[in-house]
Structures are given as C-alpha cells and as structure tokens.
Amino acid sequence: MTPTPLRLQAVDDVGHAPDRIVDRVLARQDRVAPSARATWRRLLALLADRRGDPASDQLCAVLANLVGIVAFGDAEDFAASAGLHDTLGERRLAVLQQRAARLLEQDAERRWSALACHRWLTADPSVPGASTCAAVAHAFVLTGIESVPEPATPLASVRELIEVATHGTVDEWRSHLSAVAASPWGADGDHLLRLARRSESPALHVAMEEVVTLCRELRRLHERTQVARHIRQCVARSGVSQREFATWVGTSPSRLSTYASGRVVPSATMLLRIRRASRALAQRAAGEISSPCGA
Structure with missing residues (x-):
C-alpha cells in the first residue's frame, strides 16, 4: 500500500491536550530546516522555563503550535490549531498567540507569526480544521486592534499594499488595518479595497474583503x-x-x-x-x- 502523504494523513488520533500538542511538535525535531533552527532553539528554551507549570500549559501548547505550523505545516498542526480554537475560544487563543509571538520573535523582522498566518489562510481545504484555521488567522491579526496606533504613512499605492501583504509583519498589518477597525465603513477601508482590486491578485482582494467584513462585524458586535x-x-x-x-x-x-x-x-x-x-x-x-x- 502506498503511504498517505504526511500533510494529508488522518488526524483523528491527534490529541488537543496541551502536553500532547507539545510532544507531537517536539517529536519532529529531525525535520527542522536550517532556516528555522534559531526559532526552534528559542522554543526549546521557552518550554524548558515553563513546561510543567500548570499555569503555563496553554501558552506552551500555543508556542509549540505556532512553531509547528511554520516549521512543518503538517495536517496535525492545522488540526491542533483548530482544536485550540475550539477549546480556548477565539479571543483567548488570539491573546495567547500574540504573547507567544512576542516571546518567539527575537529578530528585528518578526516574520514568524506572519508566516503562520499565511499558512492558516492558505491551508489545504482537504486538511481537517482548515476552515477554522482561517478564523484563527483573522482573530490573531484583529484581536485587540482597537488599541493599535495608525501608521504614520498610510499605504498609497498598489505596490506598497502588495509589499506589506507579502513581506510585512503582523504588527505592520495591524497598524494599517487599525484605521479600518476604528471606522469600518469609512474611507480607509474603501481605499484599501480599491488598492486590492487594482493589484490583480484575486487572493489579496478576497483577503482584504474578508478583513473589512470582519471589522464591520466586530464593530456591530x-x-x-x-x-x-x-x-x-x-x-x-x-x-x-x-x-x-x-x-x-x-x-x-x-x-x-x-x-x-x-x-x-x-x-x-x-x-x-x-x-x-x-x-x-x-x-x-x-x-x-x-x-x-x-x-
């Protein structure tokens, strides 16, 4: 029998208890790419300080999952993200993820959490939990955005929008979206939607529409x-x-x-x-x- 590719393996046996999530990420240490080793070492140090403390169990699981999503991107990582979402709730998970990102991202670029969001948003629909992972990414970016200051220089061109969407950090995304969150039906959201339409990138246009719609739903709530x-x-x-x-x-x-x-x-x-x-x-x-x- 031909083995099922790892990314598409069934994940019914993947537990979502905090220790189980951490263990399954650590078990794949031999697959860590050279580009991810610095973040992996940071994860190990953080777990060494916190694991075993019941008050840190949830944070440890979120740290491990945030690393696993980018370092491996296996079906079980997406299933674990969805499981954490269902267990902790959207807002609680987002707050823990934001804290985990601050602990993990020691480099100036702070790109790890942005890469995780890209993975969640582009998850293979056949992977269990993929639809929930899009909500995980949106909550990660939008939770607490009302306290984020607006950028000193708003995006003025399609090129700038593509650059921020492709290579920006989550902090940069939050800054540029904060004006939209503050006034979802205002000119800022319409401006970003126009830029996204002109980008000729269907994925970027859809993503921007989803974010503006979510900002409006959050404002209504x-x-x-x-x-x-x-x-x-x-x-x-x-x-x-x-x-x-x-x-x-x-x-x-x-x-x-x-x-x-x-x-x-x-x-x-x-x-x-x-x-x-x-x-x-x-x-x-x-x-x-x-x-x-x-x-």
Missing part, C-alpha cells in the same frame, strides 16, 4: 454590547426592578431581557422610551416629581 450596557444602566438608575421597568416602556419582561443581554437590539424609538422612563423614574425616586411622565 461592539455597538450591540454598548447598547445592552446602556439599557442595563438605565434600568439600574430607575430604581425599579427590570420586570416593573418593562411595564413602563410598554414591553414584556422577557423582551426587555433580550435588550439588556444584547441578544436583540431595540429600535431607536424604544431606546428613547427606555431613556425617558429611566430618567422619570429616577426623578420620582428622588422626590423631584410625584407621578410618572415621559414614558
């Missing part, structure tokens, strides 16, 4: 969270229970609960009604008025 928080504050300031507050705004307690949790975004008129009722009830509680008004 953030706005939904802000609205829900504001509603909870209005109810708290009113001085009455959430059930009683619902009667003041003409809705059911269950419906108000969906507004307060963020599961449903109220209409603009309902939001105005919630604000007015909160103010009126707070004033009544303070003895400034004796009867409800403005609801």
